[in-house]
Amino acid sequence: MQDDVRPALHEFVVKVNEPVAQDTYRLLIEAPELARTIAAGQFMNLQVPGDASHILRIPLSFSCADAAAGTVELVYAVVGEGTARLAAMAPGQRSTLTGPSGTGWRVPEQPGRVLLVAGGVGLPPVIAAARMLAAAGVGFDAVVGARDAAHLYERGVDELRGMAPDQLCDCARRVLVTTDDGSAGIRGFVTQAVEPLLAERTYVQLMACGPAPMLRGVAELADAAQLPCQVSLERLMGCGFGACSCCNVELAAGGYALCCQDGPVFDAKEVVL
Amino acid sequence: MSVNMAVDLGGIAMRNPVNTASGTFGNGVQFEGFYDVGATLGAITCKGVAAQPWDGNPAPRLAELPSAIMNSVGLQNPGVAGFVERYGAYLQGLRERGCAVICQIAGHSLEEYARATELFEELAPWASGFEVNISCPNIAAGGAAMGATPAAAAEVMRTVRPLTSRPVLVKMAPHDVAEIGRALQAEGADALSLINTIPAMALDVRTRRSRLARPTAGLSGPAIHAIAVRMVWECAQAVDLPLCGIGGIASWEDAAEMILAGATAVSVGTANLTDPLAAAHVAEGLERWAAEQGVDSITELVGAAEL
Ligand SMILES: Cc1cc2nc3c(=O)[nH]c(=O)nc-3n(C[C@H](O)[C@H](O)[C@H](O)COP(=O)(O)OP(=O)(O)OC[C@H]3O[C@@H](n4cnc5c(N)ncnc54)[C@H](O)[C@@H]3O)c2cc1C
Ligand SMILES: Cc1cc2nc3c(=O)[nH]c(=O)nc-3n(C[C@H](O)[C@H](O)[C@H](O)COP(=O)(O)O)c2cc1C
Numbered sequence A: 001m002q003d004d005v006r007p008a009l010h011e012f013v014v015k016v017n018e019p020v021a022q023d024t025y026r027l028l029i030e031a032p033e034l035a036r037t038i039a040a041g042q043f044m045n046l047q048v049p050g051d052a053s054h055i056l057r058i059p060l061s062f063s064c065a066d067a068a069a070g071t072v073e074l075v076y077a078v079v080g081e082g083t084a085r086l087a088a089m090a091p092g093q094r095s096t097l098t099g100p101s102g103t104g105w106r107v108p109e110q111p112g113r114v115l116l117v118a119g120g121v122g123l124p125p126v127i128a129a130a131r132m133l134a135a136a137g138v139g140f141d142a143v144v145g146a147r148d149a150a151h152l153y154e155r156g157v158d159e160l161r162g163m164a165p166d167q168l169c170d171c172a173r174r175v176l177v178t179t180d181d182g183s184a185g186i187r188g189f190v191t192q193a194v195e196p197l198l199a200e201r202t203y204v205q206l207m208a209c210g211p212a213p214m215l216r217g218v219a220e221l222a223d224a225a226q227l228p229c230q231v232s233l234e235r236l237m238g239c240g241f242g243a244c245s246c247c248n249v250e251l252a253a254g255g256y257a258l259c260c261q262d263g264p265v266f267d268a269k270e271v272v273l
Numbered sequence B: 001m002s003v004n005m006a007v008d009l010g011g012i013a014m015r016n017p018v019n020t021a022s023g024t025f026g027n028g029v030q031f032e033g034f035y036d037v038g039a040t041l042g043a044i045t046c047k048g049v050a051a052q053p054w055d056g057n058p059a060p061r062l063a064e065l066p067s068a069i070m071n072s073v074g075l076q077n078p079g080v081a082g083f084v085e086r087y088g089a090y091l092q093g094l095r096e097r098g099c100a101v102i103c104q105i106a107g108h109s110l111e112e113y114a115r116a117t118e119l120f121e122e123l124a125p126w127a128s129g130f131e132v133n134i135s136c137p138n139i140a141a142g143g144a145a146m147g148a149t150p151a152a153a154a155e156v157m158r159t160v161r162p163l164t165s166r167p168v169l170v171k172m173a174p175h176d177v178a179e180i181g182r183a184l185q186a187e188g189a190d191a192l193s194l195i196n197t198i199p200a201m202a203l204d205v206r207t208r209r210s211r212l213a214r215p216t217a218g219l220s221g222p223a224i225h226a227i228a229v230r231m232v233w234e235c236a237q238a239v240d241l242p243l244c245g246i247g248g249i250a251s252w253e254d255a256a257e258m259i260l261a262g263a264t265a266v267s268v269g270t271a272n273l274t275d276p277l278a279a280a281h282v283a284e285g286l287e288r289w290a291a292e293q294g295v296d297s298i299t300e301l302v303g304a305a306e307l
């Protein structure tokens, strides 16, 4: 448990809030202190104005924190009332957020290539992970899954392709796309692209974020290949900083951890997916 | 002109009437990044802790409703020894910074309440006092609350009372507060905290299942405030003990209402999740309100509703 995680309350200003795929928005906020302090895989809890009867904040990951510009980039899907209100926020509008929250991705200790796996709006924290690895000189491949071409956040896929090339290995990076209906990339679930990659290339670890069934599938493949796997989990959250115990994640060894504090990134073997 | 904001909650000296509701404020330390807890609040009430660790309930433990949430955390806690090991140093420091520390006692049986109290007595000399949570499920009685009737509540109090000389508060469930309050007073309770969450139910009509992992869960937040004010007022008529008013307090106005209804202190609960600065804002606002009301001491406003 990390009791040293001390999120603060930050005011933010919306700079950009634009549709980037079906029901999917890219939000750029100005929040200089957060941009300086948030680490890949951590998240924040936004208050979205406009409806006082919704009393909880909305937990969101981020894809890029630019300390120099003082901005943080988020990508979110509109799935309900709160995210619909968020999509209606205009540039210049202000609100507050709490963060940085939780325990993020860890750069693997052993040298070698990482396989990143993202499903749906699991992509933003995976983009943050890729940036973290690129900055640390660690190579990666990636598999990005979406329902169909319309829901695919293509700019994110391009970013993964364009990041600094691997320094430890001269072979080209592979970034594969899968869609449930085959309208972009490979037809099928991400696991169908992950399995052959694991057979073909050498990895030291997997890092994955997406819906629970996807994470279960990826963790099983990692286990079969005897590779460690970090997974980023989602839970409904009351506070987002360890105060309410509402966001429990079942541990393989019994008992529960808190997603907002001990996670959202966990070792797949330590949790019941 | 400054108003004296200090209150005495059954022997617990508080610099101002603002406390935090058990289970909604972590154990204080989680809020230190938001404000100086030790310099700001009158007291904090820690999460309910039992003699041995409890896992709590499965996920999901949370649902959001209009102006409310429901939770079924089920008192996940690390046991008294684990709690003291992890939070003892921080809580002792908090006390030294002038903020009272109330430790909450949980148990599934009278023996477990007794054991938890003994362990707290031994391991937590820094605690300002204790709050006994009588809403814990009674394992022997198939999960009904331990203190569901005046007789059962009295029995819990009779068990805990001889084991400590420090102030003992009781956290009351939202029913029969006059009768149960009188029974607790007779057994030597120093103060009463009310209300706990209101048992409630929320269904997903597509899957036909509960929205939480349990069929029922506790409702809290602004939606329960008016019910809580009424219960504090009823209890205040029935007992001669200081009360800590809890339930849907999100602003200083909500807190002031509780005080007028008869609460000596107030606890901010669910509002801590919405706005982590909520309790600090309540403390500031109450002081302004007391000054506007022209009193020398906030205690003059306790139960001062003109009905
Ligand atoms: C740590 C963390 C990081 C997240 N990062 C992102 C992100 O980068 N991009 C993104 O699009 N979404 C992310 N989410 C999910 C996002 O928080 C929810 O989609 C959002 O809270 C839904 O709010 P709403 O009011 O629109 O939906 P509601 O009307 O409350 O619910 C609509 C649907 O969304 C589901 N839902 C609600 N809250 C959550 C939640 N906290 N987690 C998962 N599903 C939820 C509900 O079960 C329901 O099916 C993240 C969640 C967590 C816990
Ligand atoms: C997430 C959560 C956890 C809680 N845990 C406890 C607890 O451990 N012990 C307890 O007596 N009450 C617990 N409560 C009840 C609160 O202390 C309080 O009585 C109730 O929420 C009503 O106040 P509110 O509307 O201001 O939240 C909990 C409430 C919530 C929302």
Ligand code: FES
Binding pocket: A236, A237, A238, A239, A240, A241, A242, A243, A244, A245, A246, A247, A258, A259, A260, A261
């Ligand atoms: S959301 Fe409150 S403890 Fe995790």
